[in-house]
Amino acid sequence: MKKILIATKNQGKAREFCAFFNPRGFKVLTLNDLEQIPQIIENGTTFTENAMIKAQTLTKLLGTVTLADDSGLMVTALAGRPGIYSARYAGDHDDAANNAKLLRELSGVAKNERQAVFHTSLVVTRPQQTPLTVVGEVTGEILTKARGTDGFGYDPLFYLPKLGKTFAELTSVEKNQVSHRGKAIQQLSQEFDGWWQNNKE
Ligand SMILES: O=c1nc[nH]c2c1ncn2[C@H]1C[C@H](O)[C@@H](COP(=O)(O)OP(=O)(O)OP(=O)(O)O)O1
Ligand SMILES: [Mg+2]
Numbered sequence: 766m767k768k769i770l771i772a773t774k775n776q777g778k779a780r781e782f783c784a785f786f787n788p789r790g791f792k793v794l795t796l797n798d799l800e801q802i803p804q805i806i807e808n809g810t811t812f813t814e815n816a817m818i819k820a821q822t823l824t825k826l827l828g829t830v831t832l833a834d835d836s837g838l839m840v841t842a843l844a845g846r847p848g849i850y851s852a853r854y855a856g857d858h859d860d861a862a863n864n865a866k867l868l869r870e871l872s873g874v875a876k877n878e879r880q881a882v883f884h885t886s887l888v889v890t891r892p893q894q895t896p897l898t899v900v901g902e903v904t905g906e907i908l909t910k911a912r913g914t915d916g917f918g919y920d921p922l923f924y925l926p927k928l929g930k931t932f933a934e935l936t937s938v939e940k941n942q943v944s945h946r947g948k949a950i951q952q953l954s955q956e957f958d959g960w961w962q963n964n965k966e
Contacts, residue, residue, distance in 0.1 A: 768792045772819040772833035774802070777917025781941060782832065785950050789957075812836060812849055812886035813898055824890040836885040836945060838919050840867070840907060842874050851919070860918050864911060867922060871907055879907045883923060883945040887953060889960070897960045901948030905932075916940060 769791045771779050779795045786793050796802045805822050809815040812835040819833035837851030847854040847863070855866035871879060882904050889897040903925075911921035913933025920932035925943060932940055941947035 766790065766792050768794060768830065770823055770827070770829040770831045771795045772805070772823050772831050775917065778834050778836075778946070780937060781944075781946050782834075782950070784937070784941060785954065807835065807849075809835075810849070812884055813888065813900065815849060816886045816888040817890075817896060817898075820888040820890040820896065824892060828892055830889070830891045832887060832889045834885055834887050834946065834949075836883065838867075838881055838883055838923070840871070840879075840881040842878050842880075843870055846870075864919060864922055867907060867919065868909065871909075876906070876909075881905055881907050881923065883919075885945040885949045887946075887949045889953070889957070891964060894960075894964050897953070897956060899949045899952040899956065901945040901950070901952065903943060903945045903948065 767790055769786055771782055771793060773779055774796045776795070776797070779793065783793050803822065803826055805819050807815045807818060809818050815835035816833040819835065820831045823829060823831040835849070837848050839845040839848050851863070852858055855862035882902050885901045887899050906924045906926060907922050908924045908931065911933070912931045913921050915935065915937070916933045923932045924930070925932070928935070928943070932944065941950065
């Protein structure tokens with residue numbers, strides 16, 4: 766069976782990729798399935814650079830087909846923060862602390878000034894091949910209080926006016942239809958099969 770390694774420890778992300786790769790006959794593995802997880806320093810200056818670092822590190826180390834996702838939230842009233850630092854905004858990968866800090870920083874900011882953009886960059890790497898890069902973005906608003914229990918990360922605060930719901934109030938299928946990651950995955954689905962068949966190995 767074909768295998769793809771998702772270069773993430775984040776189970777929320779990994780779940781959203783299974784819907785794309787499983788029907789294509791790929792077994793999906795994540796860093797949590799490896800016995801020794803290599804330490805990857807995300808020290809790029811853009812989402813795409815960070816995704817490239819994560820994917821290429823693993824393809825070089827293990828020879829695996831690898832997909833990395835680097836994503837985050839850019840809040841207009843905060844001059845684009847937390848951006849590439851979204852996972853480390855308030856502490857290390859502490860979703861509750863990150864959400865609390867976001868609410869604190871936006872306290873007193875009026876409803877019509879709470880726009881935010883979620884961004885995802887995906888990079889797929891494989892030995893002997895140029896990496897494939899796609900991106901996706903979605904615009905929404907940051908609520909003043911969390912709503913919903915599904916999803917992960919900033920989902921309970923990220924509200925889509927057009928649906929009247931936060932990402933945490935959507936099923937994973939509904940979220941994939943509108944989210945930054947879902948849009949990047951749609952782009953990936955246009956380009957992946959051709960890229961896969963182009964391997965020179
Ligand atoms: O759909 C999403 N819904 C809610 N929150 C999200 C989403 N997508 C990214 N996020 C947040 C989670 C984390 O705070 C940061 C990504 O940081 P990012 O470095 O890409 O991921 P991560 O460190 O959690 O996992 P890993 O690097 O192992 O893939 O943005
Ligand atoms: Mg990370």
